[in-house]
Amino acid sequence: MKDNNYLKFPSVIRDKLCNGEFAFPAHTQFAYDPILAYRGIRRDENDFTAVSRKDFESHAERKIRRRGINQKDPHYFGVSLFQHKESLENALNLPRPNKKIAVGNVYAEAGPAEVNGSTGHVCWWLYDNVDINGFSICER
Amino acid sequence: MMEQVYFIIDGKELILDKVLVEFDETPVFFVCKNKKDYFIGLNIDLDEERYILTRISLRGLSKMLHGKITMRELMLHSDKYWEIMAEEEPGEDIIYEKSIEEIPLTVLPYEGAYLKIATKDLEAYIEEIDANLYGEDGWENEAVQACMQCIEELTRSLSDQLEIMIQQVCENVIKDMKIRACCDYHDGDYSKEVCKTKVEIKKACSKTNVKLRDHKSFPYAA
Numbered sequence: 001m002k003d004n005n006y007l008k009f010p011s012v013i014r015d016k017l018c019n020g021e022f023a024f025p026a027h028t029q030f031a032y033d034p035i036l037a038y039r040g041i042r043r044d045e046n047d048f049t050a051v052s053r054k055d056f057e058s059h060a061e062r063k064i065r066r067r068g069i070n071q072k073d074p075h076y077f078g079v080s081l082f083q084h085k086e087s088l089e090n091a092l093n094l095p096r097p098n099k100k101i102a103v104g105n106v107y108a109e110a111g112p113a114e115v116n117g118s119t120g121h122v123c124w125w126l127y128d129n130v131d132i133n134g135f136s137i138c139e140r
Numbered sequence: 141m142m143e144q145v146y147f148i149i150d151g152k153e154l155i156l157d158k159v160l161v162e163f164d165e166t167p168v169f170f171v172c173k174n175k176k177d178y179f180i181g182l183n184i185d186l187d188e189e190r191y192i193l194t195r196i197s198l199r200g201l202s203k204m205l206h207g208k209i210t211m212r213e214l215m216l217h218s219d220k221y222w223e224i225m226a227e228e229e230p231g232e233d234i235i236y237e238k239s240i241e242e243i244p245l246t247v248l249p250y251e252g253a254y255l256k257i258a259t260k261d262l263e264a265y266i267e268e269i270d271a272n273l274y275g276e277d278g279w280e281n282e283a284v285q286a287c288m289q290c291i292e293e294l295t296r297s298l299s300d301q302l303e304i305m306i307q308q309v310c311e312n313v314i315k316d317m318k319i320r321a322c323c324d325y326h327d328g329d330y331s332k333e334v335c336k337t338k339v340e341i342k343k344a345c346s347k348t349n350v351k352l353r354d355h356k357s358f359p360y361a362a
Binding site: 068079084086091 | 169264
C-alpha cells in the first residue's frame with residue numbers, strides 16, 4: 001500500500017495504521033480486478049432506498065461490540081460481502097432484522113479487499129467518502 | 141485458532157463450532173457444542189444481542205445440512221430452549237430456560253426454509269459432521285452408543301439377579317447342611333425339610349424371574 005493511501009481511510013483505521021495497532025491480513029489485495037459480490041443490508045419490506053456508504057460502515061465505524069467479534073481483528077474494521085448470493089439468501093429466511101441483498105462490484109479504488117476462496121467471503125476495507133453507487137438492491 | 145466460548149449453559153461452556161449464516165458481520169445462525177452435545181443458535185435481535193438456543197442431535201444436524209429438514213424443524217426437534225440476553229462476557233449472560241412450546245414462532249427461520257449450502261467450506265463441514273455421526277462400519281455412532289447403554293443396563297440387571305439367586309442357593313445349602321446335622325437321617329423328617337426348602341427356593345427364584353432347569357442338580361437333592 002502506498003504511504004499516502006492510509007489517509008483515505010476513515011479515522012478509526014487511519015489512526016491505528018499510524019500507530020501500528022492495525023495491520024492488514026497477509027492475503028489482502030490492494031490492486032485487483034472488480035469482484036462481483038453481495039452484501040446484506042437492513043431494509044424493511046417496502047423500503048427500496050438506494051444503497052449508500054452508510055450501508056457499508058464497519059463495526060469499528062459504528063463502534064459496535066458483539067459476541068464473537070474481536071476488536072483487535074483487522075476484519076472488525078472492514079465490511080463483509082459474499083461471492084455467492086445463496087450465502088445471503090439463507091439470511092433472508094431469518095425474520096429479524098428485515099433485510100435485503102445488495103449487489104455490486106468490490107473495486108480497488110474504493111479500498112483493499114481480502115477474498116476467502118473456501119467461504120466466498122470478501123472483506124472490504126473501504127476508504128472514506130467513496131462511491132457505492134454501483135451497488136443496487138437485488139430483487140428477491 | 142483458539143476455541144471461542146460463546147455461551148455457558150447449565151455450567152458447561154459452549155464453543156462456536158460453525159457459522160452457518162452470517163449477516164452484518166455477525167453469526168446469526170450457527171452451531172455450538174460442548175464435550176457432549178450440539179446446539180443450534182439463532183440471533184433474534186442483532187442490536188440487543190438476544191439469542192435462542194436449542195439442543196440438537198448430530199443426526200438432526202446432518203439432516204438439516206443435507207436438506208432433509210428445514211432450519212425451523214431442526215430447532216423445534218427439542219423439548220426445551222434457552223433464551224439468552226448476551227452481556228459483556230458469557231458468564232454474565234441472562235438466560236431463561238423454557239419449554240419448546242413457549243418458543244415464539246415469529247422469530248424462527250421461516251417455515252419451509254431449507255439451509256442452502258453454497259460454499260466449499262460448508263460442504264467440508266457436512267463431511268465432518270457425517271464422519272462424527274457414522275462410525276467406520278457405517279452405523280450411527282449415537283445409535284451404537286444407545287445400544288451399548290442398553291446392553292450395559294441389561295447386563296447390570298441380570299448380574300444383580302444372578303447374584304441374588306446364588307446367594308439364595310448358598311443360604312439353602314447351608315440350611316440343608318444344618319438340617320443334616322440336626323435331623324436324624326430318618327427319611328420322613330429329612331424329606332419333609334427338603335421339600336419345604338425346595339418350595340422356598342422356587343418362590344425366591346420366581347421373584348427374580350429365573351427358571352429352574354433341573355432341581356436334581358442342587359446339592360440338597362442328593
